[in-house]
Amino acid sequence: MKKLALSVATSVALITGISPNAFAFDIEAIPDSYYVPGRFEGKTILITGGARGIGKASAVRAAKEGANIVIADILKKEGEQTAEEIIKLGGKAVFIHTDVSKTPECDRMVDVTVSKFGQIDGVLNAAGVMDGIPPDAKINVEKQRNQLFAPIHQATDEYWNRTIAVNATGTFCSLRSELRQMVKQNKGGSIVNIGSIAGLTGLGGNPAYVASKHAVTGLTKNAAVDYAPYGIRVNSVNMAATKTAMTEAAFKKVSELQKDRAKDPELAKIPNTSFIKSQGLLQYSDSKHREATPAEQASVILFLLSQESSNITGATWATDGGWTAF
Structure with missing residues (x-):
């Protein structure tokens, strides 16, 4: 295993004669402040999971571009704070406390959106979890083991059920409520679902997340087929490591679990295949190995929500810095 890892790490040097990271051209991330004035003027965009992270970055930028925002x-x-931030910037926003895994709450978020702004023009379904631990909970691996991601033979019902409920069922429930309204309006529109590299490949140690994000990929393609006649485009973005609170929490959990693994002499002998690949092409090539930023993800999301992507539907965009390219 060590010889294989060494051959991969030195392949660039062997082929090109240049050692890895002997030089680097770091790609500068799009500024958080960048936006396209007027692109969504008069449009209303509903964003699940818009309180923080990628959802928030998309909400703030879309508001700057003229959209009415529903979070x-x-x-x-955090959801109320994001809505207030948008209003202070001169935009229009409203927050709705919502658990997307529950049908009545998805119906209500759509009803409030229509009551407040008249219709839905675009949707970003960004609500998601990494495991069964509540997104605002402090990390305590010892106390949270029943909710924490684990290989299949160690995984609990509590972990599996909550992850599937939010990521898979939550995406379905959200889409169902949103599409009923958009079909009723008969004005077309665009929907973007947040997937993951885990919806395009395997990702060791987190079976429920992988299964749920593959479900998002399937729902995206299915909806694209059924709703093209209504002028509704449906796509997904599938990212690798992006600098968000959820990603940071996931790394902390993995670190704690690795410490536990190292304490077990027998388990430590077994290769951990989950870490064969830990970075995409751009992250590996960057001198600081930086993650993607929420602004970079928001840039693609808003392109897909806009008329600039008028001929794109059913696509699963790998916004992953080259993770799935090799």
Whole structure:
């Protein structure tokens, strides 16, 4: 295993004669402040999971571009703060406390959106979890093991059920409520679902997340087929490591679990295939190995929500810095 890892790490040097990272051209991330004035003027965009992270970055930028924003999230304090931030910037926003795994709450978020702004023109379904631990909970691996991601033979019902409920069922429930309204309006529109590299490949140690994100990929393609006649485009973005609170929490959990693994002499002998690949092409090539930023993800999301992507539907965009390219 060590010889294989060494051959991969030195392949660039062997082929090109240049050692890895002997030089680097770091790609500068799009500024958080960048936006396209007027692109969504008069449009209304509903964003689940818009309280923080990629959802928030998309909400703030879309508001700067003229959109009315509705944020539906289970994180009440952060969701209200994001809506207030948009209003202070001169935009229009409303927050709705929502658990997307529950049908009545998805119906309500759509009803409130229509009551407030008249219709839905675009949707970003960004609500998601990495495991069964609540997104605002402090990490305590010892106390949270029943909710924490684990290989299949160690995984609990509690972990599996909550992850599937939010990521897979939550995406379905959200889409169902949103599409009923958009079909009723008969004005077309665009929907973007947040997937993951875990919806395009395997990702060791987190079976429920992988299964749920593959479900998002399937729902995206299915909806694209059924709703093209209504002028509704449906796509997904599938990212690798992006600098968000959820990603940071996931790394902390993995670190704690690795410490536990190292304490077990027998388990430590077994190769951990989950870490064969830990970075995409751009992250590996960057001198600081930086993650993607929420602004970089928001840039693609808003392109897909806009008329600039008028001929794109059913696509699963790998916004992963080259993770799935090899």
